[in-house]
Amino acid sequence: xxxxxxxxxxxxxxxxxxxxxxxxxxxxxxxxxxxxxxxxxxxxxxxxxxxxxxxxxxxxxxxxxxxxxxxxxxxxxxxxxxxxxxxxxxxxxxxxxxxxxxxxxxxxxxxxxxxxxxxxxxxxxxxxxxxxxxxxxxxxxxxxxxxxxxxxxxxxxxxxxxxxxxxxxxxxxxxxxxxxxxxxxxxxxxxxxxxxxxxxxxxxxxxx
Amino acid sequence: xxxxxxxxxxxxxxxxxxxxxxxxxxxxxxxxxxxxxxxxxxxxxxxxxxxxxxxxxxxxxxxxxxxxxxxxxxxxxxxxxxxxxxxxxxxxxxxxxxxxxxxxxxxxxxxxxxxxxxxxxxxxxxxxxxxxxxxxxxxxxxxxxxxxxxxxxxxxxxxxxxxxxxxxxxxxxxxxxxxxxxxxxxxxxxxxxxxxx
Numbered sequence: 001x002x003x004x005x006x007x008x009x010x011x012x013x014x015x016x017x018x019x020x021x022x023x024x025x026x027x028x029x030x031x032x033x034x035x036x037x038x039x040x041x042x043x044x045x046x047x048x049x050x051x052x053x054x055x056x057x058x059x060x061x062x063x064x065x066x067x068x069x070x071x072x073x074x075x076x077x078x079x080x081x082x083x084x085x086x087x088x089x090x091x092x093x094x095x096x097x098x099x100x101x102x103x104x105x106x107x108x109x110x111x112x113x114x115x116x117x118x119x120x121x122x123x124x125x126x127x128x129x130x131x132x133x134x135x136x137x138x139x140x141x142x143x144x145x146x147x148x149x150x151x152x153x154x155x156x157x158x159x160x161x162x163x164x165x166x167x168x169x170x171x172x173x174x175x176x177x178x179x180x181x182x183x184x185x186x187x188x189x190x191x192x193x194x195x196x197x198x199x200x201x202x203x204x205x206x207x208x
Numbered sequence: 209x210x211x212x213x214x215x216x217x218x219x220x221x222x223x224x225x226x227x228x229x230x231x232x233x234x235x236x237x238x239x240x241x242x243x244x245x246x247x248x249x250x251x252x253x254x255x256x257x258x259x260x261x262x263x264x265x266x267x268x269x270x271x272x273x274x275x276x277x278x279x280x281x282x283x284x285x286x287x288x289x290x291x292x293x294x295x296x297x298x299x300x301x302x303x304x305x306x307x308x309x310x311x312x313x314x315x316x317x318x319x320x321x322x323x324x325x326x327x328x329x330x331x332x333x334x335x336x337x338x339x340x341x342x343x344x345x346x347x348x349x350x351x352x353x354x355x356x357x358x359x360x361x362x363x364x365x366x367x368x369x370x371x372x373x374x375x376x377x378x379x380x381x382x383x384x385x386x387x388x389x390x391x392x393x394x395x396x397x398x399x400x401x402x403x404x405x
Contacts (some may be wrong), residue, residue: 011354
């Protein structure tokens with residue numbers, strides 16, 4: 001068995017009979033199977049990255065990093081402005097806020113993730129709710145989060161917007177929602193990587 | 209680690225040797241994961257369930273009346289996995305047509321599903337790191353076209369003005385680096401722990 005056969009199997013270029021013979025060989029040969037699994041994971045990883053954006057495949061070379069640095073400085077300035085703006089009392093209703101770090105306060109929590117095949121939507125608990133958004137985040141970037149409401153005429157109204165949020169881990173981004181200020185209905189959090197052309201990810205939930 | 213032939217494993221399990229059952233799991237689990245990964249469409253929870261179920265069926269069969277040809281133990285395990293995957297797919301199809309409205313109103317157990325997709329996240333993080341390191345956009349596009357867009361190698365080579373040797377070399381470099389990144393981050397080690405090795 002060689003690398004070419006692994007490629008053919010992983011990219012689906014084998015007939016069913018060939019694939020079955022290949023699989024029998026894999027089951028009998030654990031070391032070989034591990035090689036195949038790495039190849040499968042490479043494909044799965046590429047698929048997941050491409051599902052967020054194709055920009056990462058066509059971006060320019062690292063020589064352009066100074067431009068990113070300039071863009072990052074601008075973002076930082078905007079984030080700093082937004083940070084202080086949100087903390088000015090009485091100016092900004094805190095429907096959507098940054099999740100406090102290491103806060104001792106006990107919030108209700110809700111986890112949102114893009115899960116294929118799930119047919120019902122998570123329900124937002126009452127009160128201040130810590131929302132854990134599970135996805136693939138780039139810790140080197142900031143994210144904007146819009147809280148959108150789906151109206152009866154199917155139009156979308158943005159209820160709140162929060163910029164400059166930093167992921168708490170490569171797979172988690174946290175925010176705080178005050179559910180008491182929301183009317184019952186269908187909502188979604190639109191998460192967008194700032195300073196990039198990646199498409200936004202939508203995480204739906206309902207408020208009863 | 210030593211490889212124990214299927215015939216010997218079959219005999220020892222039939223004689224009640226528990227260590228042979230552990231050995232069977234160690235030997236067969238990687239291959240079963242490969243086979244079932246292809247048939248579970250990225251649902252790692254289902255993949256893990258089917259791997260366990262397959263191993264259980266195989267061990268019970270060996271503890272009972274055994275196989276006609278014990279040397280073909282690996283082929284029997286692979287076929288069992290394929291059958292279970294088909295049965296699971298049929299069951300899912302049936303459930304899709306029998307959805308009751310009450311069930312759709314219940315909240316999904318997102319925590320289990322989130323854990324199930326964590327493995328793809330890890331691979332995606334490694335891919336992202338790999339893409340950052342690749343100096344030429346040509347190499348990144350080549351990976352995308354080969355793995356995701358199902359373009360044939362010779363078509364990619366022709367359109368990107370690459371020799372087959374250069375293509376294979378770039379692919380091999382990317383593959384090696386991907387594996388290295390996963391291992392550096394401890395993902396491979398974690399996988400081994402998951403496998404109970």
